[in-house]
């Protein structure tokens with residue numbers, strides 16, 4: 001289908017098979033709000049975590065596109081499992097594999113290949129969309145850095161071992177720019193100087209979201225991630241890597257919409273009213289048609305974005321933002337339509353449809369909101385910066 005190579009189709013089919021096990025536990029994970037460790041072990045054994053880790057670091061060295069095929073299958077069944085596959089293949093892992101030292105790459109590879117889902121710490125209570133306004137500081141003291149700051153909505157806070165923290169680097173009393181700092185949680189508790197407090201969330205309840213506070217958190221200089229171009233370009237280069245995770249998030253949105261659609265299609269043909277299958281009513285038949293068009297269009301953008309990554313590169317920024325906006329908005333629409341097809345039965349918590357609706361809601365917020373990403377798309381197609389601060393255009397004109 002869709003021009004997959006034999007190897008890609010095999011990978012997708014293998015993911016689809018294991019994802020059936022994720023489907024079987026998805027409702028229990030949602031109810032218990034517990035991270036699905038048994039499923040993580042199963043995904044690790046099956047080789048779905050660390051897919052993008054290069055062969056020299058012990059991984060299979062597969063592409064972002066391969067990872068996307070796997071993420072979609074898991075997300076159809078259980079979006080929490082889909083998100084685990086995103087963070088264990090993209091985001092922090094991608095940044096470390098591209099910019100890290102050999103020692104950092106080994107640490108990251110060993111962790112994800114053994115089942116860790118890393119955490120990426122960007123957002124702060126006062127710096128969400130305006131991420132460049134972050135206040136977390138890492139101050140250099142000889143061979144160590146000391147981090148102080150507050151992060152929020154950190155996916156995996158409290159369960160992740162590998163952390164990639166975005167912070168302002170201060171050297172010799174001078175602020176140099178935003179860089180990445182790698183912190184590993186070894187034991188059962190958090191590392192000294194780091195605390196996580198869970199945030200109760202609407203959907204994807206098996207995935208902990210947390211406020212993370214850092215007070216005097218020590219990071220050796222060997223664990224500083226230094227992208228090329230120096231501190232001043234640090235944030236931009238880290239965001240280059242983050243475009244991979246945007247494609248991953250778009251894929252989870254796509255997958256869960258496709259999962260909800262499959263349930264709706266089956267129900268529309270089974271459920272009878274007025275003596276005939278409800279699929280025969282044009283109102284529903286066209287709704288199903290629109291859902292299928294939405295899903296195929298999103299998949300086309302997601303695949304294009306994933307394929308835009310070169311062998312050692314990241315997905316293209318514009319393609320990633322376009323795919324994420326489309327898939328996030330589409331998932332909200334399609335999951336709601338799917339619930340509508342199910343009628344009252346879809347509204348019951350004994351049925352997966354309401355879970356799909358809740359799970360879909362985050363993607364227009366996390367990873368860059370639908371509004372902020374539209375601005376990013378506009379900047380790329382117009383070929384100019386669209387400053388968001390009140391004095392931004394004045395400052396740009398003065399410069």
Ligand SMILES: CC(C)(COP(=O)(O)OP(=O)(O)OC[C@H]1O[C@@H](n2cnc3c(N)ncnc32)[C@H](O)[C@@H]1OP(=O)(O)O)[C@@H](O)C(=O)NCCC(=O)NCCSC(=O)CCS(=O)O
Pocket residue numbers: 120122123128129130131132133155232233235236237239240243245246249317366367368369372376387388
């Ligand atoms: C980028 C923004 C934070 C806007 O802030 P600014 O207007 O202050 O920043 P810019 O001047 O636009 O950008 C600074 C710098 O970064 C480069 N950049 C920005 N975005 C990208 C990108 N996507 N790819 C590559 N490079 C990028 C930009 O060119 C500048 O580089 P130079 O300094 O010129 O070299 C804001 O637009 C934004 O993106 N906000 C969203 C923040 C976000 O996405 N947070 C995600 C947190 S993690 C998460 O949510 C996980 C959820 S999940 O995956 O499930």
Ligand SMILES: Cc1cc2nc3c(=O)[nH]c(=O)nc-3n(C[C@H](O)[C@H](O)[C@H](O)COP(=O)(O)OP(=O)(O)OC[C@H]3O[C@@H](n4cnc5c(N)ncnc54)[C@H](O)[C@@H]3O)c2cc1C
Pocket residue numbers: 119120121122123127128129130152153154155156201209362365366367368369370371372375388
């Ligand atoms: C489930 C979930 C998981 C997350 N995981 C992580 C994670 O692992 N790591 C991490 O660092 N962060 C994570 N986040 C945080 C996420 O990246 C932020 O929520 C997001 O960047 C938006 O920031 P905010 O919530 O502070 O909203 P705000 O920035 O306060 O935005 C509020 C509203 O204003 C709009 N708005 C703001 N600025 C503009 C503008 N310039 N133009 C137009 N509209 C604008 C937004 O679109 C939004 O509708 C997660 C969030 C969620 C919900």
